[in-house]
Every structure is written in C-alpha cells, then in structure tokens.
Amino acid sequence: MRSAIGIDLGGTFIKGALVDETGKILYKEEIPTIAMRGAPDILDRIYRLVLRLSAPEGMAPRKIEGVGIGIPGFIDDRTGTAIEVVNLGWRNVAIRGPLRTKLDKPVYLDNDANVAALGEAWVGAGRNRDTAICITLGTGVGGGIILNGKVLRGVTVMAGEIGHMVLEPDGALCNCGHRGCLETVSSATGVVRLAKEALQAGIKSIMDPEDLTSADVFVALEKGDEVAKHVILHATDTLGRALGILANVINPEVMVIGGGMAKAGDALFVPLREAFERYALQRAAKACDIVPAILGNDAGVVGAANLALFP
Numbered sequence: 001m002r003s004a005i006g007i008d009l010g011g012t013f014i015k016g017a018l019v020d021e022t023g024k025i026l027y028k029e030e031i032p033t034i035a036m037r038g039a040p041d042i043l044d045r046i047y048r049l050v051l052r053l054s055a056p057e058g059m060a061p062r063k064i065e066g067v068g069i070g071i072p073g074f075i076d077d078r079t080g081t082a083i084e085v086v087n088l089g090w091r092n093v094a095i096r097g098p099l100r101t102k103l104d105k106p107v108y109l110d111n112d113a114n115v116a117a118l119g120e121a122w123v124g125a126g127r128n129r130d131t132a133i134c135i136t137l138g139t140g141v142g143g144g145i146i147l148n149g150k151v152l153r154g155v156t157v158m159a160g161e162i163g164h165m166v167l168e169p170d171g172a173l174c175n176c177g178h179r180g181c182l183e184t185v186s187s188a189t190g191v192v193r194l195a196k197e198a199l200q201a202g203i204k205s206i207m208d209p210e211d212l213t214s215a216d217v218f219v220a221l222e223k224g225d226e227v228a229k230h231v232i233l234h235a236t237d238t239l240g241r242a243l244g245i246l247a248n249v250i251n252p253e254v255m256v257i258g259g260g261m262a263k264a265g266d267a268l269f270v271p272l273r274e275a276f277e278r279y280a281l282q283r284a285a286k287a288c289d290i291v292p293a294i295l296g297n298d299a300g301v302v303g304a305a306n307l308a309l310f311p
C-alpha cells in the first residue's frame, strides 16, 4: 500500500506521521519546535523526523511517495516558500527546495488550516462528502474549503481565510490590521474579550475576569449567567452569519467545526445552527450539516500526507 509523511509545523510542536493511502496513521512522533533556534535548525529537524518516520523501529522501511507540510502562515506554493510565519518569526523562508534536495522526494506545502481541513474532509467528519468547509475555533479562527477532495487555494493561497471576514467594521482590532474580523468575535480569544469587556463595564456576572477562558464562559452559561449568555449569542450569531455567507457562495454539503470551543457541544452548536439558518438561503442551509470535527490534533498530519499521496 502507498504511504506518505505528513508534517504539521506549529509554534510549539512539530508533529509528524507516516500515513497510508486510506488515511490511517501507521506511526507518529512529536518534537518541540524551539522557534528561537531559527529556520535552518527547524528544517534540519524536520528532515531527520522524516527519516525516522520513513523507517520506524520495528517496522519494515517504506517507500514513501513524498512529504506534505502544513505551515502556520502565508505561503507561496509556486516557489515553495513561507512568506510570513508570525509565530516562528519567519519571512521568506525557502522550505520545499532545501528539503526536496536532501530527501530526494517530492515535498508539498500548504497552510496549516488548509491541511487540517483536508484531513477532516478526507477521513474525518467530512468523509464521503463532496464539498466541505472546515473551521477551527482556537486562538483565532482557521478555515479551509475542500472541493471534491482538493483544497481550494485561490491564486495566492489565500482562499479559506474565513477568520478574516470583516463582519463588524467598527469592531476590535485584528492581528491582520483590519477591524472586526470574525476571529475577533467568535474565536476562544474573541469570546474571552467580549466577556471581559462586559465585566469591566460592571455588568453583574459569576465570571471572574482573572485567567478567564472560553471554557469558563460556557460553564457560566450553563449556570444561567446572563453575561455568558449574551457573549455566546453574540459569538454564535456572528459565526452563523459567516457560515451563512459561505453556504450561499460555496453551497457545501457539510461544515466541520473543530478547535477547543467545539468541545462545548450543543451549547455552541444549537445557537450556531439557529443563527446559520437565519442568514443562509434556505436551500443552501437545508443541504448543509454542521458537525463537530473528529480527528482532533491528527487532522493536520493526515491532511498534509494527503497532499503527497494525491497531488
């Protein structure tokens, strides 16, 4: 059976896996990123990680098709360069060329949200669906659009940047420089920001602004806290509007929601679905399921391997 290596490069960890053509992980390993050591050191450790994954202890060495890598930033897939990776302090770092030379294998790059979406669409919650949009609600809002098993990348690999849809033009400043992007409201960070603003304005609540997390907001919601209720309604209404717009434009069969916030379950999904139906055209909404992601942290490595297995 054919297999490939998927690498998920993160700010804290580099995850790697040997994945077969059915999407099954045969072996995986995780190493610290140690961003401060710089790009050449990280690329060298990715190279050695690929070698270990190609011939794991106790397993016969495999002929791998190639290596796919998810990069947490903007990439240029024509030149194989990471244009900007804020978490790693990278600007214009050549990735594909040096690795391909050392490995003598094809190397494929994509944005980390795109590869996670591809993983979920391939063997996760979007399996066997034609068109899937996958959204990760974490520190930001990541997104990827998968059409017939392929990532929709657009002309400069900017397709799927769902988190930066401007939905509140006078809203909070986003890392991208615009105001009121989806991720300023509906990410875990956005939910905490909204809750803290209400608490600072003196509105009565059981929440403590100290060390507040989005999970704390959902706990308060369950206890009937009015501020938490208002915050989650705001966040789900805004996300529902974004998904409604996407449903009208792309008309997908499924939208897969992952990341820490998706663990809230019905407390997130019920108001989200209601908001989505308020904003999407009826035929588009009816055709589209909104479901939780199932691959968790493996989505990135599985999706990255898919790039090399089905180029």
Ligand SMILES: [Zn+2]
Pocket: 163, 164, 174, 175, 176, 177, 178, 181
């Ligand atoms: Zn933004």
